[in-house]
Amino acid sequence: MHELSLCFALLEQVETLAAQHHAIRVERMTIHLGPLSGIEPSLLTTAWPIAAANSLAATAVLDIIISPVRVYCHDCGAESDATANNLCCGVCHSYHTQVRSGDELLLAHLELTLE
Amino acid sequence: MCDTCGCHQHDLTDSNEPITTNAAGRVELTVLKPLLNANDQQAAHNRAHCEQHGILVINLMSSPGAGKTSLLEATIDALAAELRIAVIEGDLETENDAQRIRAKGVAAVQITTGTACHLDANMVHEALHRLDLNKIDLLLIENVGNLVCPASFDLGQHRNVVLLSVTEGDDKPAKYPVMFRAADLVLITKTDLLPYCPEFQPARAAQALRHLATHSPCFQLNTRSSAPDLTAWLNWLRAEQSALKQRLALEPVHVRAHEHV
Numbered sequence: 001m002h003e004l005s006l007c008f009a010l011l012e013q014v015e016t017l018a019a020q021h022h023a024i025r026v027e028r029m030t031i032h033l034g035p036l037s038g039i040e041p042s043l044l045t046t047a048w049p050i051a052a053a054n055s056l057a058a059t060a061v062l063d064i065i066i067s068p069v070r071v072y073c074h075d076c077g078a079e080s081d082a083t084a085n086n087l088c089c090g091v092c093h094s095y096h097t098q099v100r101s102g103d104e105l106l107l108a109h110l111e112l113t114l115e
Numbered sequence: 116m117c118d119t120c121g122c123h124q125h126d127l128t129d130s131n132e133p134i135t136t137n138a139a140g141r142v143e144l145t146v147l148k149p150l151l152n153a154n155d156q157q158a159a160h161n162r163a164h165c166e167q168h169g170i171l172v173i174n175l176m177s178s179p180g181a182g183k184t185s186l187l188e189a190t191i192d193a194l195a196a197e198l199r200i201a202v203i204e205g206d207l208e209t210e211n212d213a214q215r216i217r218a219k220g221v222a223a224v225q226i227t228t229g230t231a232c233h234l235d236a237n238m239v240h241e242a243l244h245r246l247d248l249n250k251i252d253l254l255l256i257e258n259v260g261n262l263v264c265p266a267s268f269d270l271g272q273h274r275n276v277v278l279l280s281v282t283e284g285d286d287k288p289a290k291y292p293v294m295f296r297a298a299d300l301v302l303i304t305k306t307d308l309l310p311y312c313p314e315f316q317p318a319r320a321a322q323a324l325r326h327l328a329t330h331s332p333c334f335q336l337n338t339r340s341s342a343p344d345l346t347a348w349l350n351w352l353r354a355e356q357s358a359l360k361q362r363l364a365l366e367p368v369h370v371r372a373h374e375h376v
Contacts, residue, residue: 002232002233002263002264002267002268005231005233005235005268006150006151006267009150009151009152009153009154010150012153013146013148013150013152013153017144017146021134021142021144023142027141031150036292036293036296037267037293038263038264038266038267038293038294039267071328084292084293085288085289085290085292085323085326085327086326087292087296087326087327087328088325088326088328095325095326095327095328095329096328097328098328099328105149105150105151105267106146106147106148106149106150107146107147107148107149107150108145108146108147109143109144109145109146110143110144110146111137111141111142111143111144112141112142112143112144113140113141113142114141114142
């Protein structure tokens with residue numbers, strides 16, 4: 001259940017930004033998450049209220065945008081959809097691929113109410 | 116964290132995010148920063164600490180019971196004469212593993228995480244300050260036995276090594292892709308038990324790894340039979356230690372070491 005650790009890290013980051021901008025409340029947070037990040041979105045959603053209780057982000061809406069797993073093939077040059085446990089090229093099936101999307105774990109966006 | 120290195124003065128974020136005000140009068144910030152930014156910065160700091168002392172740091176991960184501590188014991192027996200080794204042990208409870216390592220005459224710090232399912236960079240940083248870094252060439256971190264959570268947390272290691280024992284399924288890389296994708300080296304352990312585990316086929320485990328588009332090597336070893344075979348693993352460690360030494364000889368370590376988070 002490392003999602004709770006992640007929520008505390010998120011809260012620390014959000015509180016720092018809120019303080020820098022003299023915000024009294026965090027209204028909305030947008031997170032970009034890929035299946036290869038190792039983070040389970042539903043657990044993140046469950047853990048967030050526990051981490052954020054009594055903070056200025058306690059009522060914030062948590063938007064999670066799931067990135068698709070996409071790979072670029074160094075052999076045939078194609079970019080194709082993939083899955084977390086099969087990252088081979090969807091066209092030529094080579095494993096000489098590079099993940100282009102799907103491993104994100106980013107705080108993308110914040111919406112704040114200022115004092 | 117520590118007063119001596121100044122890393123308590125860290126500033127997690129820059130204040131240069133693009134800002135707009137929306138129709139509701141609320142401020143919108145575009146941040147685009149890793150969620151584990153603070154851990155990543157602490158991990159970079161740990162790496163700098165260790166590189167300042169020429170220490171190669173290896174993070175060992177696996178499910179519980181795959182043979183991490185036995186591998187550490189056998190590695191110490193084989194390499195203690197040529198490399199000065201120290202160990203950081205991560206477990207939810209007990210000092211048992213650290214005691215096994217100390218019995219070999221090697222410094223070991225036990226981190227008991229309580230209920231936490233993984234080590235993080237802060238825990239490792241505290242452990243680093245309990246070791247004499249001037250007397251270490253190779254630091255082996257035994258993470259909490261778990262194939263899920265430890266994969267997400269950089270500790271400041273140079274290499275991740277993931278163990279897969281033959282008493283587990285050979286499809287573990289397909290079941291736990293995030294962990295095995297993070298591996299710089301995979302070790303198939305307890306191969307002396309292969310005759311009793313015909314369902315485990317090392318070739319199938321290697322194939323599952325290739326499906327993760329990883330080019331990391333996969334070695335087989337055993338530490339307990341009458342003829343333990345650790346050669347490939349030991350040579351890999353020697354090569355990594357030597358490569359780090361060469362890189363540090365070329366790079367201005369004193370600059371890197373002052374990059375406090």
